[in-house]
Amino acid sequence: MQKMVMSIATFLRNAKSAFTDLKSHPSKLKFVIGNQSGDLDSIISSISYAYLSYIAEYTSLPSNHVPPRINTIPVLNFKSSELELRKDVEYLFSDLKVEKQDLCFINELKFNAEEKQNLELVLVDHNSIESNIRNQLYYKDGNIVSIIDHHKDENQYLDAQPRIIEVVGSCSTMIAKHWFEKLGIMDNKFQINRSSANEVGKNFDLQELAKLLLGPLLIDTSNLQYKTTPDDIGIFKAYREISTGLNTTEYFDILKKEKDNIDTLKAVDIINKDYKAYQFVNPELNSEVQLLAGEDIIIGITSIVKPMGWLLSRDGLLEMEKSIDEFGKANNVNVLILMTNFNDATHGFCRELAIKPIIDATGPATQANVKLSQFLKRKLLTSDLELQLKSSSNREGGLQVYSQHNLKASRKQVAPILRTLLT
Incomplete structure (x- = not known):
């Protein structure tokens, strides 16, 4: 047989x-x-x-x-x-x-x-x-x-x-x-x-x-x-x-x-779909962010297959920021980085990088998260990612979106930059 x-x-x-x-x-x-x-x-x-x-x-x-x-x-x-x-x-x-x-x-x-x-x-x-x-x-x-x-x-x-x-x-x-x-x-x-x-x-x-x-x-x-x-x-x-x-x-x-079929997903699910958390134990931070000294830090990076403009047009800036904060609080994240990659009819393959500190009105770490986000933004702007500001929320702790002209740098390249900054 x-x-x-x-x-x-x-x-x-x-x-x-x-x-x-x-x-x-x-x-x-x-x-x-x-x-x-x-x-x-x-x-x-x-x-x-x-x-x-x-x-x-x-x-x-x-x-x-x-x-x-x-x-x-x-x-x-x-x-x-x-x-x-x-x-x-x-x-x-x-x-x-x-x-x-x-x-x-x-x-x-x-x-x-x-x-x-x-x-x-x-x-x-x-x-x-x-x-x-x-x-x-x-x-x-x-x-x-x-x-x-x-x-x-x-x-x-x-x-x-x-x-x-x-x-x-x-x-x-x-x-x-x-x-x-x-x-x-x-x-x-x-x-x-x-x-x-x-x-x-x-x-x-x-x-x-x-x-x-x-x-x-x-x-x-x-x-x-x-x-x-x-x-x-x-x-x-x-x-x-x-x-x-x-x-x-x-x-x-x-x-x-x-893979690109995300139209019906809620924003928190889009964030969660291709998400990785990076934990930094007792990071060495400068005086700007001493509020976090001695505490572990978690930076989340999510990869999204559509431009931030699509998400913001669909959900609105306020709702998008609420979704980011909701996801961040649920996952003990200090700062969330959103990396988009998509094909544009005019410009071809594109990347964006958006960053937002997690805001919790009842949490003592909010100001520390804002300072940490500001620190990371300054450092990333001087990195080889070639970031250019695209849009910015006028609220403290709001979402900032950058065009990323270094098209070769995916999350795989950004994560080691964070490790260099925080270890």
Whole structure:
């Protein structure tokens, strides 16, 4: 009797079941988790890493063996209720017939301090843990066993194996490169070994996997037109060889349309859709912002796919500022930075950077937040972001919007600037 090929949907269903069975035995659990933004790259990187890890374990065993239990579980680094904000991800999951109930979300993971000691964590699409992971999963540096990422190296968890941090367009590129080579289905020149691929394909759906991995690669590189490296091009060709007949331009257009589909979302949900928090412990601040001395600071950065003018026209300045303050207070943020990226009919690809301190009429930190925001604005204006004031609220602590003429600088480049200023 012919074996059933394990689809990604089946793997995720089995992984969720394994997690349910094993959560009382944390020593047997390894979680693969992307960064807090929960974008397509982070999500697909965590799923594909776990799937490929299981394939490697399965193929290392003798033929006619009992399939190994899944103990490497992909985790989505946001609340289950927030999946609906990510229309591109929902589209891919629908295409793969993945059910929400078969996914693991970080808010579902509850472990006490003793249980956390035995967990193993794999970081993908980031190389320094964020506060939510630290609070829910982290116990000590030794828990971080592997890292694959494409952000600036924070020089942490140096004993992780593998520890692969390289500049590529999409983290998913490095996930595929690492595991495809390890499995022998691709050499280091991105050439597919058809014999090995066919052997793996007897039990696992490599065509489906290649299509899945293509998604974040196309989105993160704007269909291979932006921030593309030779590794991205090489892995793209490998995907095309595995998943034949796929119209990648049409595929990109669908995913881009879904990603940009934010018209019906409330402002707080738009802010939350692609958001990352950066926590600075006991930052060294000058006398201008001594009100915050000795306290941790959280700077939030959100990425938005439409111009600030669209949001302000839709909601109005006052309502937009209220939404920012509402989100900031709910997430203990001191200052929120909003980075937009969009295509303009006249000027082509554009970026903006907006900044606002979080205002709480009942909170003592309001003035400190205003001073911190003023400090950051002055420093960012002298950075290589090439900011030019576009619009400014006339209220203290109001929203200020800048055109950003350095089009290469995304959140990935802005976050290290903040670290330099606040550490």
